Amino acid sequence: MGDQPLSLAERAAKVLATADGREKTALSRRYAADWAASRAGTGPDISIGTAEPPVHPARPDRPELLHPRDVPKRKPGSEAGRIALLHAVAHIELNAVDLHWDIIARFSHVPMPLGFFDDWVKAADEESKHFNLMCDCLEALGSHYGALPAHAGMWRAAEDTADDLMGRLAVVPMVLEARGLDVTPGMIGVFRKAGITQAVEALEVIYAEEVAHVAYGSKWFNFLCGRDDLDPKEVFHTLVRKYFHGALKPPFNEEKRADAGLPPDFYWPLADQVKPLPGW
Numbered sequence: 656m657g658d659q660p661l662s663l664a665e666r667a668a669k670v671l672a673t674a675d676g677r678e679k680t681a682l683s684r685r686y687a688a689d690w691a692a693s694r695a696g697t698g699p700d701i702s703i704g705t706a707e708p709p710v711h712p713a714r715p716d717r718p719e720l721l722h723p724r725d726v727p728k729r730k731p732g733s734e735a736g737r738i739a740l741l742h743a744v745a746h747i748e749l750n751a752v753d754l755h756w757d758i759i760a761r762f763s764h765v766p767m768p769l770g771f772f773d774d775w776v777k778a779a780d781e782e783s784k785h786f787n788l789m790c791d792c793l794e795a796l797g798s799h800y801g802a803l804p805a806h807a808g809m810w811r812a813a814e815d816t817a818d819d820l821m822g823r824l825a826v827v828p829m830v831l832e833a834r835g836l837d838v839t840p841g842m843i844g845v846f847r848k849a850g851i852t853q854a855v856e857a858l859e860v861i862y863a864e865e866v867a868h869v870a871y872g873s874k875w876f877n878f879l880c881g882r883d884d885l886d887p888k889e890v891f892h893t894l895v896r897k898y899f900h901g902a903l904k905p906p907f908n909e910e911k912r913a914d915a916g917l918p919p920d921f922y923w924p925l926a927d928q929v930k931p932l933p934g935w
């Protein structure tokens with residue numbers, strides 16, 4: 656018993672139970688390296704195992720978490736606005752670290768190919784890097800993660816889909832992370848205009864790596880639909896309407912969404928405006 660390495664699900668629960676952002680991401684990256692070594696046969700064998708993840712991941716005392724309507728809006732053209740933008744992205748990335756470990760722990764009882772776990776461990780490792788990159792950018796501008804209030808509603812999608820793996824895949828990677836593909840080019844433009852190269856480079860890393868996270872979502876969503884002989888598009892629409900509160904917001908990054916295996920007929924019918932047909 657004593658020399659048995661922790662299972663992957665137990666490691667996931669430990670990341671979720673770590674409050675400090677830099678500590679959480681350090682543990683996340685170490686566990687991702689351990690998993691890769693186990694899979695390559697160069698490290699101790701790690702089983703999938705099972706664990707009971709917390710309902711809410713542990714979080715630091717700061718930032719203060721506010722209802723989205725109470726989070727102050729700042730002009731993106733100002734220094735304060737750019738810091739607020741980086742702070743908001745850091746908050747999203749920290750949440751994403753927890754979301755990717757949570758899917759592993761929460762659904763470890765569902766029989767899935769090992770590739771499913773490989774993908775989410777890799778995504779969690781990348782989110783950890785993204786959080787650290789955003790913290791580095793904030794610190795270079797004289798701020799830090801926790802200096803500003805942040806959005807309190809980020810864990811809602813995880814709670815709503817805690818018992819539904821297909822619902823989780825539909826809402827988290829295929830809606831929320833796909834939204835990141837839509838908005839990141841605009842953010843890169845803000846920092847390029849301000850000449851803040853460090854933030855431009857960090858956001859470009861995030862932009863490139865997030866395409867794969869959306870792709871993991873659509874890959875495993877389609878896999879589960881195929882296993883149960885379901886029509887992926889119909890099921891996607893049903894699950895997003897069930898679990899996602901609100902309409903999807905165009906404009907969409909159709910090119911990167913296509914790269915990630917998300918065709919337009921998945922997301923356009925859920926948009927809050929009807930796409931004009933070509934030539935109309």
Ligand SMILES: [Fe+2]
Nearest residue numbers: 748751782785
């Ligand atoms: Fe990310």
Ligand SMILES: [Fe+2]
Nearest residue numbers: 751832865868
């Ligand atoms: Fe991601």
